[in-house]
Amino acid sequence: MATRTITRTRQETVTVYECDWCATSAGRHPPTCVLCGRIACAEHRKAWHDDENGSDYPYWYCRECWSIGEQHREKVAELDRAIDKETEAWHRKAKEAAKETQHG
Ligand SMILES: [Zn+2]
Ligand SMILES: [Zn+2]
Numbered sequence: 001m002a003t004r005t006i007t008r009t010r011q012e013t014v015t016v017y018e019c020d021w022c023a024t025s026a027g028r029h030p031p032t033c034v035l036c037g038r039i040a041c042a043e044h045r046k047a048w049h050d051d052e053n054g055s056d057y058p059y060w061y062c063r064e065c066w067s068i069g070e071q072h073r074e075k076v077a078e079l080d081r082a083i084d085k086e087t088e089a090w091h092r093k094a095k096e097a098a099k100e101t102q103h104g
Contacts, residue, residue, distance in 0.1 A: 019044055033062035 017026040019041035030039045033048070040048065040062060049066045050058035061069070 031060040033065055034059040035065040036062060038062055 017028070017030050017039055018024065019026045020038040021040060021044045024041045024043075026039045026041045031045075032039050047063040049061045051061070052058070
């Protein structure tokens with residue numbers, strides 16, 4: 001019985017992530033921009049922003065998406081303050097109204 005040794009090459013499919021800006025490797029599990037879905041290498045990711053939502057998986061914004069949002073974020077912050085003010089006024093009014101009923 002004759003034997004011989006053969007070498008088999010197994011085919012493997014792997015996903016490699018490349019920076020959408022400079023095409024260099026972006027590592028194994030790079031974060032994606034929450035708005036455009038692009039990924040960046042470590043160098044380009046330095047310009048990214050993460051929101052502070054307090055979770056283990058922050059939302060990441062690439063530089064472009066973040067800068068497009070600049071005036072909108074200002075407006076959102078303004079509206080946030082207006083909402084707080086309105087809510088406060090409502091709560092204060094309701095508490096005062098309840099007091100008047102108690103003493104009347
Ligand atoms: Zn890059
Ligand atoms: Zn983006």
